[in-house]
Amino acid sequence: MPQIRRLSVTARRTLVAVTPPLLAAAVVLSVFLSLRDRLPGRMATHMGTGGEADGFTGQGAFLAVALAVLLGDAVLFGGLTHWIRSNPGVQRVIAVTGGSAAVLTGWLVVAVLRANAQAADAASVTLPGLQAVLAFGATAVYAAVGWLLCGRVQESETPSGPTTGATRLSLGEDETASWSRVTGSRVLPLTGILVLAVGLVVGITTGWLPALPLLVIGAALALLTGARVTADRRGITVTPTLVSWPRLNVPLERIAEAGTRPVAPLRDFGGWGYRARPGASGIVLRSGDALSARLTTGSEFVVTVDDAATAAALLNALAAREGRAPAGE
Incomplete structure (x- = not known):
């Protein structure tokens, strides 16, 4: 009998990410075509807090946007899931997020289509709150199922990447040194500026209270994305360049050996900023060379x-002078 090959972990997680948006796009198109003759030319596509229509879009534009969002979801999250395969913890989260977002979007789009088909005119369309409850319920169910389908993160899946050891500097017994x-x-400040711009638009058009979180996050990203890195007898210390807090310190006594290695933020850590994954953590602000410290805990x-x-x-x-020669020497 021929052997059945099991899907790789990455292939399984990619399916978790792309299957819901592709199925949702097919369902949305099928429902639209079946209800097309009953849909108003200008559909109600946005509901206010009471469930009543307060925004309208043409049939073709609504369908095009819905399909573009769903197919874009498949391309974006499917691509990220495949690309970040060297960081399985983040990969699992991305796969489940992409699939769950598609379930939520598809459910709500179908609910809007059905509500328009059942109403006498677009102005009288209502969308019961129950539909939102059901949509979020289905999303939660898929998230749980998708999380299980992705499988657990194994230690063998979390390589740290090649590390180049560094030679020791020559220090006398009474000498002190600091680097x-x-x-x-470049990515985070641009992201911060974009978030600030969105916050300003929301504030002007909707109100400043809902815009406040966007403005705070945008300002933090724009201003707090530079860091001063110091290596001395205290170990490794990282502080923002503009303020003295928050301050991160890895004491010298916790460092077993120091070296360097190349880092790609998305591939290795799933993004920029303070990042953590099984077996590794750190401050990742750009691609390229990185100071790598193997800690006494093994991480x-x-x-x-x-x-x-x-x-x-x-x-x-400094570690050698304290009588703790790095491993391998």
Whole structure:
């Protein structure tokens, strides 16, 4: 008998991400075609807090936007799930998020189509709150099922990547030394500016209270995305460049060995900023060289910064002077 090959973990998770949006797109198109003769030319597509229509869109535009969102969901989350396969913890979250978002979107789009077909005219369309409850309920069920289908994150799935060890700096018994560099991100400030712009639009058109979270997040992303990295007898210290808080410190006594390695934020950590995944954490603000510290717990701490080799060599020298020679020496 021929053997049945089991799907790889990445293939299974990709299916969790792309199957719901593709099925939802097919269902939306089928329902639209079956109800087309009963739908008004200008459909009610936005409901107010009371469930009554307060926004309208043409049939073709509504269908095009709905299908574009669902197919875009499949492409975006399916691609990310495949690309971030080296970071399975994040991969699992992305796969479930993409599939769940499609379930929610598809359910609500079908509910809007049916509500328009059942009403005498678009102005009288209502969407009961029960539909939203059912939509979120179906989304929660799929999220739970998808999480199980993705499988657990195994230790073998979480490689830290190749690390290059650093030589020790020559330090005398009475010498002190400190290394410091500023590192930053191009992605996060741009994201912050975009979020601020959206917050301003929401504030002007809707009100400043709902815009407040967007303005706060946007300002934080725009202003707090540079960091000063210091390596000295205290270990590794990272602080924002504009303020002194929050401050992150990895004590020297917790560092077993320091080295360098290349880091790709999306592939290795699923994004930018303070990141954590099984076996590794750190400050990831850009792609490229990173200071990598193997901790006494067996985990890894990284921070992307220029001249990381000098920082690693200094940390190894300081550890050796305290009588804790790095592993392998």
